[in-house]
Amino acid sequence: MLQFLIRRLIGAVVIMFLIGAFTFFLFYAVPQDFAALSCGKNCSPENIAVIRENLGLDQPITTQFWNFMVGIVAGRDFAVGHCPAPCLGVSFKTGDFVWESIMDRFPLTLSLTIGGLIIFLLFGLGTGMLAAWKRGTVVDKIASGASIVLSSFQIYLLGPIVLGILVYQTGWMENPKYVPFTEDPAAWFIGLLIPWVVMATIFTAQYTRMARSTMIEQLQEEHVRTARAKGMSRKYVFFRYAWRGSLIPIVTIIGMDLSSLLAGGVVTEFTFDLAGLGRLAVESSVTKDLPLTMGAMLFGAFFILILNILVDIAYAFIDPRVRLS
Amino acid sequence: MKPIRSRSVRAIAIAAVAGSLALTGCSSNSGKEGKDQSKSKDDAAQQSKPVEYGDAKASTGPAAPVAGAKPGGTINVYMQSDMSHMDPGQIYVSDAGQFSNLVHRGLTNFQEDENGNLTVVGDVATDSGQSSDGGKTWTFKLKDGIKDEDGNVITSKDVRHTIERQYAKFIFDGPTYVQTWLSGADYRKALPDGPYKGKHLPDSVLETPDDKTVVFHFDQPRPDLPQALAMAGYSIVPEKQDTKEKYDKAPAALGPYKVADYKAGKSLKLVKNDQWDPKTDVVRHQYVDGYDFTTTIDQTSQTKRLIADQGEAKNAIQWTDSVDPAQIQDVVTDPAVNKRTIKGYQPYVWQMSFNLDKIKDKKIRDAITYAIPSQAMIQADGGKYGGELAGGLFAPTLPGFDPKYDPYGKLKKPNGDIAKAKELLQEAGVKDGTKLTYAYSNSPRGQAQQVIIKDALAKIGFDVQAKEIDRATFYEQIGKLDNPYDLYMTGWGQDWPSQSTVVTPVYDGEQIADGSPNYSHINDPQVNKLIKEALKLEPAEAAAKWEEAHHRIVEEINPAAPVYYSKQIQLFGSNIGGAKYSTESSYIDIDDVFLKQP
Numbered sequence A: 001m002l003q004f005l006i007r008r009l010i011g012a013v014v015i016m017f018l019i020g021a022f023t024f025f026l027f028y029a030v031p032q033d034f035a036a037l038s039c040g041k042n043c044s045p046e047n048i049a050v051i052r053e054n055l056g057l058d059q060p061i062t063t064q065f066w067n068f069m070v071g072i073v074a075g076r077d078f079a080v081g082h083c084p085a086p087c088l089g090v091s092f093k094t095g096d097f098v099w100e101s102i103m104d105r106f107p108l109t110l111s112l113t114i115g116g117l118i119i120f121l122l123f124g125l126g127t128g129m130l131a132a133w134k135r136g137t138v139v140d141k142i143a144s145g146a147s148i149v150l151s152s153f154q155i156y157l158l159g160p161i162v163l164g165i166l167v168y169q170t171g172w173m174e175n176p177k178y179v180p181f182t183e184d185p186a187a188w189f190i191g192l193l194i195p196w197v198v199m200a201t202i203f204t205a206q207y208t209r210m211a212r213s214t215m216i217e218q219l220q221e222e223h224v225r226t227a228r229a230k231g232m233s234r235k236y237v238f239f240r241y242a243w244r245g246s247l248i249p250i251v252t253i254i255g256m257d258l259s260s261l262l263a264g265g266v267v268t269e270f271t272f273d274l275a276g277l278g279r280l281a282v283e284s285s286v287t288k289d290l291p292l293t294m295g296a297m298l299f300g301a302f303f304i305l306i307l308n309i310l311v312d313i314a315y316a317f318i319d320p321r322v323r324l325s
Numbered sequence B: 001m002k003p004i005r006s007r008s009v010r011a012i013a014i015a016a017v018a019g020s021l022a023l024t025g026c027s028s029n030s031g032k033e034g035k036d037q038s039k040s041k042d043d044a045a046q047q048s049k050p051v052e053y054g055d056a057k058a059s060t061g062p063a064a065p066v067a068g069a070k071p072g073g074t075i076n077v078y079m080q081s082d083m084s085h086m087d088p089g090q091i092y093v094s095d096a097g098q099f100s101n102l103v104h105r106g107l108t109n110f111q112e113d114e115n116g117n118l119t120v121v122g123d124v125a126t127d128s129g130q131s132s133d134g135g136k137t138w139t140f141k142l143k144d145g146i147k148d149e150d151g152n153v154i155t156s157k158d159v160r161h162t163i164e165r166q167y168a169k170f171i172f173d174g175p176t177y178v179q180t181w182l183s184g185a186d187y188r189k190a191l192p193d194g195p196y197k198g199k200h201l202p203d204s205v206l207e208t209p210d211d212k213t214v215v216f217h218f219d220q221p222r223p224d225l226p227q228a229l230a231m232a233g234y235s236i237v238p239e240k241q242d243t244k245e246k247y248d249k250a251p252a253a254l255g256p257y258k259v260a261d262y263k264a265g266k267s268l269k270l271v272k273n274d275q276w277d278p279k280t281d282v283v284r285h286q287y288v289d290g291y292d293f294t295t296t297i298d299q300t301s302q303t304k305r306l307i308a309d310q311g312e313a314k315n316a317i318q319w320t321d322s323v324d325p326a327q328i329q330d331v332v333t334d335p336a337v338n339k340r341t342i343k344g345y346q347p348y349v350w351q352m353s354f355n356l357d358k359i360k361d362k363k364i365r366d367a368i369t370y371a372i373p374s375q376a377m378i379q380a381d382g383g384k385y386g387g388e389l390a391g392g393l394f395a396p397t398l399p400g401f402d403p404k405y406d407p408y409g410k411l412k413k414p415n416g417d418i419a420k421a422k423e424l425l426q427e428a429g430v431k432d433g434t435k436l437t438y439a440y441s442n443s444p445r446g447q448a449q450q451v452i453i454k455d456a457l458a459k460i461g462f463d464v465q466a467k468e469i470d471r472a473t474f475y476e477q478i479g480k481l482d483n484p485y486d487l488y489m490t491g492w493g494q495d496w497p498s499q500s501t502v503v504t505p506v507y508d509g510e511q512i513a514d515g516s517p518n519y520s521h522i523n524d525p526q527v528n529k530l531i532k533e534a535l536k537l538e539p540a541e542a543a544a545k546w547e548e549a550h551h552r553i554v555e556e557i558n559p560a561a562p563v564y565y566s567k568q569i570q571l572f573g574s575n576i577g578g579a580k581y582s583t584e585s586s587y588i589d590i591d592d593v594f595l596k597q598p
Helices: A002-029 A045-055 A061-074 A098-133 A138-151 A155-169 A185-219 A222-229 A234-262 A266-271 A277-286 A290-318 A320-324 B020-024 B042-047 B094-103 B156-165 B177-183 B244-248 B299-308 B311-315 B325-332 B362-371 B374-379 B418-428 B444-459 B474-478 B500-507 B525-535 B539-557
Strands: A076-078 A081-083 B074-078 B108-112 B118-122 B130-132 B137-141 B206-210 B213-217 B257-263 B267-272 B290-294 B316-318 B341-354 B387-389 B434-441 B462-469 B487-492 B560-571
Touching: A002 A061, A002 A290, A061 A076, A098 A138, A098 A185, A098 A234, A098 A266, A098 A277, A098 A290, A138 A185, A155 A185, A155 A266, A155 B299, A185 A234, A185 A266, A222 A234, A234 A290, A266 A277, A277 A290, B074 B299, B074 B311, B094 B257, B156 B177, B156 B206, B156 B213, B177 B213, B257 B290, B299 B311, B299 B316, B299 B325, B299 B560, B311 B316, B316 B560, B325 B560, B341 B362, B362 B418, B362 B444, B362 B560, B374 B387, B374 B444, B374 B560, B434 B444, B434 B474, B444 B462, B444 B487, B462 B474, B474 B487, B487 B500, B487 B560, B500 B525, B500 B539, B525 B539
Parallel strands: B074 B290, B074 B316, B434 B462, B434 B487
Antiparallel strands: A076 A081, B108 B118, B130 B137, B137 B213, B206 B213, B257 B267, B267 B290, B341 B487, B341 B560, B387 B560
């Protein structure tokens, strides 16, 4: 296991480097002048030259890339001060350290993800298992039907509808707002409730369908039928054999969803006017803020790689065959 | 001022002398019906007059109280993107300009009367300045009792520092008028490191004979100096507080509010500055305890929240965003909501700029001007609340605006005059199918308008090749002298209520350069001569020269077809008091707002 971990971590570092290099050079493949984009109203050639120098864009691209990579490991000095490692540079637009900007946005993204995850796992997996347990009954039909309808919804459609009813029409709730949990847990909870519920509704539907189908599939496996034939109770077989067997695909999907949510739930953040990592990534890309885009990309990639490794570890715990191989 | 780069990018000192308040009837919005409350532009000419310069009496605080104003509470501010800058030296657009009015103070400021007329008054200075030597020398005396947020007294050294730091390289986004007037176009060479390595401008340029006196020396008369110094970009940066690049994140306040917390791209919190003395300020109030900015709420959400007027939205205002064009009808047709709007002109004139290096025949330019369906172009930008038909290139917010001026009949034939256009093209010998390259910004407005332009010009026989340009780089692309395009839509508005800040940057042939806003590359000796003459005259005397230049530009050269004047409509919550349209900013007058129920 240790060897496996070391191998995967080294691979992750290499992939991170490649993603960084790819993003960096891809930006420069587009023929545009970042200094001109930052120069506001006085776009004289003299002013553009001043900005180019201020941003370090007057240096060769390879030097800029080298400085960027060195900064991640050793930190860098800028006009606005020393940027400690892991230094992802300074935003062209705001002049803030990229790492600080990311850390500032991350708590909201983490809160959105964790809250939503708890809701959609509880309800999604629960409803899916119930539907599989009650296969063919009215309960199954309602659960399956509802999940098909709800999974065809999108956050950008459902979000404004929920806001329209709960906030704009009835005034029962305030607009979503992020308050740090450490500041006021109640305000944190209330402020994110609508985004959680909307996000979870979509995901719940998807997880319901997935849990139901994988459970049904598992229940038809030969080892499950053998267990039943040996006289084990339906409940015991359901949870001890079928549930465990269905976890592999579910954990895989959870890992993928979790990593993309942690990298930034763009649609959720824009729908509810929240400032998380997704918004940061999109806005930095739109404004051609190279350091911020690089930072957001690398941060997202970090979670995707880490969660992939965790999913692989989880496989080993769930399925003894993985451990043995 | 400068071109409109996006809806959020507005000018700061868009002072409008023309009394746009009276023109638009915004402060007394009855909310009875969905009709545009704007009065006729016919009123504009007689109400237009050059800005006045106030004396010491006019500059002495405190500001007149606002009827019914109560102290206390916090106003919520909606913005769709972050404040562009907080360092005065970097401030040139309106979001930061509004911010500056709460936090910063300059030597001078604009004061607006109840009719929307503007007077330049002393802000940190005792009056709007004393000129001598035929307008080449300007002297300002500082008021007593002006302190920064830490209690440091502001002296003439701080004013000198403010001007000199604009020469440093880290200041690149603010206005350049005063530096250029003092040290020429290459002003940075006069003080390459700003004041940070112990060097200063010579006394023959900028003089501080004592702690209370500042003297500017120019090589030619600069009658507009008091107005230029009222720009947010020239607000005072105390020498002791200057942290150079870091100042943009944590500026020291001289105004009624100071920065308590700032999170880039997310939020900004302003609280009362207890070192601000109302007796020294004839313009600002300090009614509310503070302002909470959220800079992630897009225009659509802002409008929805304010229409609904629930919870915290009751205490909210739009900052420099306007009502979402798609929801304008919901706003203006509901009397209760319409009552909570301000409406007025913006200082921008949208014009179809011709690249004179490519379209050299005036008859062709005239033909295109006649063919453009201005009304349809307005519809693509929010309809009658987004714009109004333009006959000339001076906005209604400029002194001397003539609402009847319409040499191309754009007001009479808002959908274009195709017959006249075809006649002119025939005279010019233009064949059917002649190619024209039209560059447009890939904003929703730009995309909608390019369809209209293509259709209109196809009707008169042109084969229009529409070239889409990223909105972030649009003005940079068309600002290149060797750009490959024949025509493009541009917007421009004044920096202060003087034609000098429109005619000089946009139509002066001596300003032609890469990145210059002279997008048409017009270089007419007569226009250039008139500009030179007008710049040396006092505003009242200069008006006739500017008007002469305007007529020459529009009628004799036609470098840009007038299309429409930009308009403004903003919403605020039901608990906001004192909200009215400001002719100075073209947004909600931020100096007078309060909460009805704090």
